[in-house]
Amino acid sequence: MSATWVLATDARGLVAAIAAARGAGGKVTAVAVGPRELADAAAAAGPDDVQWLLPDDSVPAEAYAAWMADAAEAAGVRILVSTAAPAARVLLGAAAARLGAAVVPGAVGLAVEGDAVVVERLAIGGAVLETVTSLGPVAVIFAGEDVPSPEAAAPVAELPAEVAAADMRVERREPATGGTSxxxxxxxxxxxxxxxxxxxxxxxxxxxxxxxxxxxxxxxxxxxxxxxxxxxxxxxxxxxxxxxxxxxxxxxxxxxxxxxxxxxxxxxxxxxxxxxxxxxxxxxxxxxxxxxxxxxxxxxxxxx
Ligand SMILES: Cc1cc2nc3c(=O)[nH]c(=O)nc-3n(C[C@H](O)[C@H](O)[C@H](O)COP(=O)(O)OP(=O)(O)OC[C@H]3O[C@@H](n4cnc5c(N)ncnc54)[C@H](O)[C@@H]3O)c2cc1C
Structure with missing residues (x-):
């Protein structure tokens, strides 16, 4: 059974996403793109192991979308899970496009039955619980509730620093006043x-x-x-x-x-x-x- 990857760019909703990924039955690897604290939070959220990529200074996690696609393809990942965090969804989308995976947003449950990946997801504004199945690779955006963190921490492996990022930098950060945010x-x-x-x-x-x-x-x-x-x-x-x-x-x-x-x-x-x-x-x-x-x-x- 192939591994399930849970893509993390921030810690919110990660425990629940990893718990859901357990439903697939195989090994669960958290792939964390962010600071050391994120890798530690991912390790404490219940995966079997953590692959950790530390972005270059000022390079946002989304800049590693192409790398994520390459890495998921090389690893032959069949099930990808992300939290609803915008950057995690960008990474998931890039990897899903490369794998030709079906993208399922709003997921609250995940299982493997025979050859099929079975995803339960909320539809129609949360009024309906829909069950979808796919025989091919699946990329799931998890929307379930946060759950308490498990006790043990998984090992963290740092990925090589020379990983290529897209040409994208955060030039400055200033408090947003009055505007949309x-x-x-x-x-x-x-x-x-x-x-x-x-x-x-x-x-x-x-x-x-x-x-x-x-x-x-x-x-x-x-x-x-x-x-x-x-x-x-x-x-x-x-x-x-x-x-x-x-x-x-x-x-x-x-x-x-x-x-x-x-x-x-x-x-x-x-x-x-x-x-x-x-x-x-x-x-x-x-x-x-x-x-x-x-x-x-x-x-x-x-x-x-
Ligand atoms: C995966 C997923 C993620 C979601 N994420 C979000 C999210 O992040 N944020 C979000 O908001 N929703 C989210 N939703 C949608 C959410 O489930 C609800 O459908 C949505 O929040 C309902 O919006 P509402 O309360 O404005 O509308 P409604 O549920 O239609 O409620 C309208 C309310 O207004 C009241 N009302 C009507 N007329 C008046 C009046 N004149 N005076 C006073 N009260 C009045 C009614 O009694 C009713 O309670 C998500 C759904 C899914 C499936």
Whole structure:
């Protein structure tokens, strides 16, 4: 049975991805592209071994996409797994293209039955669990929940330093202010979901954000399906993970995929017209009501 590779560029979701890769039954190798701390985190996340590539100074992990494709082909890997981290997905995509692998996003489970790789994945916004099978190589983007780390650490082998990277460098890093990604470090975030009926209605939400000195964020469909808010601003498992002092969710149902992005928020408050909305299970404060009435009332109260 061939090895399964789990590609890692940051440690988030890695324990769960490696646990899922175990379902394939063979050896599980974590291939970590990043600093020594990442290799150590990968080793502690439960693989049989770790192949570790330390990028050159200022070279981002994505620059090693072509190398990853060569390496996966040379090793004859049949199952590739990545977390949802953007750079890990780039590496996975490059290797998948080289291997001619079927790419399966949203995976939550993995198994091998006879000659087939069987992947369970979430579909239709997480409402449906779909089982897909493939006889060829498979590249899986894992979307399952984080699980606790196992006890033992696997051996780490450092890969040769002369590995070729694409001509790509990070020239400078500076704090993002005001732009699309200010949401990441904001102390207060006002976030909007499908409870909003029209793009123009963002004005009222912006009014509340301005009053609170908050950044605007949203659920995935508002950015991905409607394009009303920049994609860099959607919160959740596959979007931004943020830790504001206040996260105010307006017309957001509060699925686990969304709430995972605000697990580290200090206070979560929600406005939703459905008293049974899941968001109220995790929110510290909740208002059951129509956001079109509640938001203007909040603005008026805050301005007093
Ligand atoms: C693999 C995978 C990854 C995903 N990753 C993410 C992710 O990172 N982030 C993310 O957000 N989603 C993610 N999703 C999608 C997620 O499962 C939900 O479908 C999505 O978050 C729902 O968005 P929503 O809450 O805006 O919409 P809905 O679920 O439609 O909820 C709208 C809410 O608004 C309320 N409402 C309606 N009208 C009003 C009103 N006038 N006033 C007040 N409340 C009102 C409703 O009661 C409802 O609760 C992912 C799904 C999958 C399968």
């Amino acid at each position: 200010g949401v990441r470090d904001a102390a207060r975030v006002v976030s909007v979901g499908r409870g909003l009926k029209a793009r123009e209605d963002l004005a009222v939400v912006q009014g509340l954000a301005d009053t609170l000195g908050a950044e605007i964020a949203c659920s995935m469909p508002i950015a991905d399906d409607f394009g009303w808010v920049a994609k860099e601003r959607y919160i959740g498992r596959s979007g931004q993970h943020i830790a504001p002092r206040l996260y105010l969710a307006l017309g957001i149902s509060g699925t686990p995929q969304h709430m995972e992005g605000v697990r580290d928020a200090k206070v979560v408050a929600a406005v939703n017209n459905d008293p049974k909305a899941p968001v109220f299970r995790t929110a510290d404060y909740g208002i059951v009501g129509d956001l079109y009435e509640v938001v203007p009332a909040l603005i008026a109260a805050l301005k007093k």
